[in-house]
Amino acid sequence: MIDSTFFKKNAIFIYTIIGLIQLFYLTVLCVPNYAHIVLFFSLFAIGFVILEKVGAVIFTSQINSFQSKIFICIFIAVFTSIIVSSRLPIINNTIKFGLSNTRGYFLSDAYSYFSIINAMFFPLGMLLIFYKNCIEKYVMIASVIVVCLADIIFIGARNSSFFMFVYYFIFLVDIRYFNKTKIVIIFACVLSIILLFEASTRIRSGFVGDPSEYWLPKIFYSNISDSSYLNVNAIIWLSELTWMLLPIIYLIMYISHSIADFYVFLINYNSYLVPTFAHLLDQLALYTGQDRSINQDIISVMRVRSGYYQTAYASIIIDYGFIIFIFPLIYIILKKSNMYYAVNVLLLVFTSLSLIENYFYQGLKPLHFFYFLVYYWIFVRKNIMAMTRR
Numbered sequence: 001m002i003d004s005t006f007f008k009k010n011a012i013f014i015y016t017i018i019g020l021i022q023l024f025y026l027t028v029l030c031v032p033n034y035a036h037i038v039l040f041f042s043l044f045a046i047g048f049v050i051l052e053k054v055g056a057v058i059f060t061s062q063i064n065s066f067q068s069k070i071f072i073c074i075f076i077a078v079f080t081s082i083i084v085s086s087r088l089p090i091i092n093n094t095i096k097f098g099l100s101n102t103r104g105y106f107l108s109d110a111y112s113y114f115s116i117i118n119a120m121f122f123p124l125g126m127l128l129i130f131y132k133n134c135i136e137k138y139v140m141i142a143s144v145i146v147v148c149l150a151d152i153i154f155i156g157a158r159n160s161s162f163f164m165f166v167y168y169f170i171f172l173v174d175i176r177y178f179n180k181t182k183i184v185i186i187f188a189c190v191l192s193i194i195l196l197f198e199a200s201t202r203i204r205s206g207f208v209g210d211p212s213e214y215w216l217p218k219i220f221y222s223n224i225s226d227s228s229y230l231n232v233n234a235i236i237w238l239s240e241l242t243w244m245l246l247p248i249i250y251l252i253m254y255i256s257h258s259i260a261d262f263y264v265f266l267i268n269y270n271s272y273l274v275p276t277f278a279h280l281l282d283q284l285a286l287y288t289g290q291d292r293s294i295n296q297d298i299i300s301v302m303r304v305r306s307g308y309y310q311t312a313y314a315s316i317i318i319d320y321g322f323i324i325f326i327f328p329l330i331y332i333i334l335k336k337s338n339m340y341y342a343v344n345v346l347l348l349v350f351t352s353l354s355l356i357e358n359y360f361y362q363g364l365k366p367l368h369f370f371y372f373l374v375y376y377w378i379f380v381r382k383n384i385m386a387m388t389r390r
Contacts, residue, residue: 008055025256123372129171163363198247215246227260258309275321312354338381
């Protein structure tokens with residue numbers, strides 16, 4: 001049986017850490033704007049309530065793990081395909097021509113094939129949290145992590161990897177029982193993420209030279225902070241301690257500007273909660289090869305600062321408008337479905353990252369989650385037991 005008792009605690013831990021980082025950005029790295037701070041606490045409270053509700057549902061559910069030779073065969077086939085047909089050519093291109101050239105390839109029409117392969121692979125990796133504890137499970141998880149690291153290093157693609165790392169942390173790492181080994185591992189992982197972020201950001205820009213000469217202008221002239229007023233004195237003081245704090249400051253800005261940008265969205269929003277489904281239709285067009293310009297124009301106009309994080313709530317308002325009020329009813333109806341547990345697993349991750357962006361679109365994509373639900377229906381749903389834990 002899967003031990004789901006720590007899932008909620010992990011999700012709340014991630015959510016709280018993100019919240020504290022954003023609060024530090026809003027009050028220390030920026031000149032405090034009380035409208036931004038009030039908005040932050042309002043959104044934080046909404047997310048916390050959702051995490052408590054969804055986490056409680058998962059806690060009271062009992063589910064048996066699964067083991068399947070068919071699943072292993074599918075995983076090996078898809079993993080082999082993603083390495084041979086997708087990652088190896090891209091890695092070779094990066095080694096020969098550099099990351100900037102690969103980014104152009106990655107964002108070209110060739111990306112459609114890349115996306116389809118990803119859409120099959122990462123959902124298999126997500127399903128591994130339900131797999132029986134055995135050597136095969138951990139080899140497959142290691143394979144997913146290798147692909148994620150390759151994406152960061154050789155493509156500069158961070159969002160899908162970040163989502164998978166958070167997903168595995170929530171459902172595989174029991175933070176209730178910390179020991180020195182776990183602390184060292186987590187510290188090493190955090191340090192690795194910072195170093196990878198620093199290198200991938202700097203190299204992706206094509207900058208060659210002293211990193212300290214790159215980061216200070218990056219912080220002060222980057223557009224991500226345009227919706228806030230940076231506290232120049234605080235940043236300069238921190239930079240004088242050591243230049244290695246600069247990429248950490250930028251990383252904090254990177255995941256924290258969403259609150260100020262959501263405020264900009266709200267004060268400019270005038271569509272009367274009319275649903276557009278623009279983000280959803282844009283994702284559909286991506287995989288079907290249709291023209292994306294119409295929906296992207298709608299997104300660009302309505303988001304005001306399109307391309308920047310605006311919490312999960314901006315895209316929800318744009319896409320669903322007043323329809324969002326029927327979502328609780330749909331959630332209640334799903335309670336009688338064998339897919340209810342899987343939906344709550346996804347909601348737990350989405351909500352834990354909701355202060356940054358809507359990771360239904362931003363991390364992986366809707367097609368990934370559709371495949372995840374399909375795989376779940378095939379391999380896991382029959383293992384759901386009565387919700388008896390109290």
